[in-house]
Amino acid sequence: MISFRNRLLGGCAAVLIALGFAAGGALAADVTQERLLNADQEAGNWILHHKDFSAHRYATLDQINAGTVKNLKVAWTVQLGGIEGGGIWSHGGLEGTPLAEDGFLYVTDGWGSVYKIDTHGGEGKLVWKMDPKTDHDWAGAIACCGVDNRGVALWGDMVVSHTLDGRLVATDKESGKVLWQRQIANPDKGEVVTGAPLVVKGMAITGVAGAEYGIRGWIAATDLKTHAEVWRTYTIPAKGEPGSDTWKDDHNAAANGGGSTWVTGSYDPSTNTIVWGVGNPGPDWDSAYRPGDNLYTDSSLAVDADTGRIKWHFQHTPNDPYDYDSVAENVLADVNGPHGAMKIALEADRNGIGYAVDRTTGKFIWATPFVKKLTWTKGVNPETGKPMEYDASKGQQIYNPEATPTRTNKVTIICPGNMGGKNWPPTAYNPKLQTWYIPVIESCNRVTVEETVPGKSYKSREFFTGGGPSNPIKITGSVTAIDAATGKITGKFETPFPMLGGLLATPDLVFAGQPDGHVMALDAKSLAKLWDFNTGGGVSAPPMTFSVDGKQYIALLVGQGGAWDKWFVDGTPELKKIAPSSTLYVFGL
Template structure:
């Protein structure tokens, strides 16, 4: 007699089979995938296209001989009225392009057609206080999650297939001036990020959370004197209390690491740059004001600072040190060294030993620097004291003209390093400012500057300049001059190309060796995002966000007036070669 399975048995079998299928199905990128992402040509898994964020692709299908044939594959609109400051870098995985938009939005687009799959809009409160526009620079992907930060200081993990919320954690108090705009990074199952809000007297922090739960693992304040945390308990004080900050000023010291970090698997260090000290008025806070305007090398497991280098001690010009610190290897004196490079807002291009933070060299990458004449062999700036804004009394202090302007010889827009040429490609700007100090006292949630300023162009014919720099010598190998400021990131490829965008709306391609402009396409709005590239179905694609905004139209003084005709927008543009 045959025995047929019961309904209960069939249900149990179905559960087992379903569980087996789920277990075998790939959940998504793993830690190992993220660490190997610099050589993964079929996806863009990390901000910076690899943990070191060199923004170099080994793909060479599109090259100097055929880039002139590049055409749009599709364009996808972010829609709505929230069309300003699209500074994001796309993430590409498994047939989907993920981009963040202004006002803390995240979109998933079909990578073949551009059709929107889903959209997430953060519910922002009325009281948010973003310093420099309502931007977001990108997301991080891990397993079944796509993760990004919001203007009201939250971190949100969404299901990458559906856009549904998996976890949502409050990071800081937005009413005190905190916000978050950078793309997080993921290292060993930890989401690592920095906060924004240095203009409001907040305390900068680099933190790590469990990627699966969002729970805090470690927290490292970037201002000396503040207590860190590890696994829910107090760990160590950052630096030494009152060593470089008088009185209680370390409690409102700024130093926000608002751009995010890079990671070196060789040393297990995450590198985060820190922002300006608060207030801007340097006469109110004597001392070096550690660890502002610096790069911090932080142990990825514990949050302990292993070394630091301060680019602008006792900063009085708003020369944030947040710019990306890019690890690279090169020969110095015949010996291969583990180095790192940063193009700083203060106008100098730095090379450091990334294992210990020791100074190697600093060379100017803009034509006019008035605050310092150079650096000593020990890596200390040689200040020009007459160019520090004067101390105020009851009224504002004496005004000085300073170059670079506070928006920087290079601001947030990431540079790229070519493993072919050995050059760094730096989006620079030539401008100066009238700056003066004013009396100021701290008030929670209020701007904490103590300074006034007006930005002015230095040249009639250009402000922006894309420059190829040889890190061995600091020499500028070629440059491309642009009428408007450059405010977008850079991509370089094994096809011998360099891509970047302009506020005039163009995505442009240059010869990486010579700087010759080879191709351009106008996207209809200013390009202030970071381009990426990947292969799909045997073809190479280039993608970039288009949408004018950011700090220049808000803070740019006379420069802002010169570019006020540029239209805002919000679109993802994707390009490829036409099929033969």
């Protein structure tokens, strides 16, 4: 006979198991490579920056669906910090994706403070805050594009994060105490770090920002056990290395050639390959200073996860005169279409064109302009994937001459504008529908070229851009859906403001935020708006979803981040009224 106590315990265990399944994850387990490989199976958790190694930002949770989303409302909020300014910035902002594990959220503010929040019981309770004491002026004076930190990584019993002043910090997950830290980037050289780490096989992969300050970009791997650097792969090849012949100048432009890597990449375990986006060449707009294709700028770069060795690359805008970087995440997808089964990498480029390449070889498959107005090229060569006007025999590429900034065409309107197209805000991919959703900036802007002088123009910690943009033309946005198998656009939901925050996909919804504060849910197939809420603050961060106590929630950081309100707001003058803020919003049914 089973005692009442035993029956009670058995019942509790059953409930816990049920909740565990509802939460979709092992309770209080260390984060391992095995768990990260199966992150998409932990339905209620979100333990990688892009949800899974493939960067799908797709969650299978479906309590909040097309039928119920109309009932979505604010469940609770938590006020965060990091709103103070530093360097050239008047305020910090929020661009991070919260991670969720077993009902606890891990979020960052722009200055790199990490917050652990207990979400059990229908409210958010701050467990601890780790303030890394970022040197505000040292980093803030050379952060081209805002005081930003896009989130943490989890490994073992640690929370792994970056700081704007270039450190990798390991924090004890339970206590919030700093376990160790290591300087990865050097702000004295114009380097800062804004992206979230990607942990692969016990290594934290770090990308760097600073192409506008003449850095030589890199991706670096740090062993989280020994704290030592395992490899560092420069995105601008050294003399004699493959690709170095694409820097054809006589004044070593490659030394300050840019090629930032400030957006978290993806990982293909089947080939042990990290795929990471590389940013623009420097100086941004004076392409005559750096004749040649300028590899590996504006490229998707595939590297061996163990060694950092470059396996393949695909360059989108050779000898870029526009600041059309390619730092965007590469979405790894297995699709079936008219060409049969394909293993592809998808990249929505700042140049306004979405690309699919074979992710095992880098071979071009398709390209589709996803912006309404694109003037810099006639299109993409369907054989090579290069812009139609690309001429390998020329050092300086002149695409559409009227829309190419040069030393003789010094003031030029370009479409898309230099912010894109699509900037860092991540796309989302619904594997069931084979549909890829892009957060679009529908823009044109004006570029003025300033001639760069060898030996004179470059100075440490100074802008090295060869000119600058201004924004006299109205800028809007859209969520654009593309069939990943064919590259065909299947829908476009136009928004009054540019998409500066990124997307989340669930089985039949797409979530997005706008810089005027509105958060919305769209139907995954029709892109019809099904729900909208005004947070009252600027949204510059991607939504994510998690479950706790058997209930699904949507979480989103609210607090205008990035460069928009400083450099680009003239294209959206209505946003001048949006005040800085720093809040975690959580929505539930």
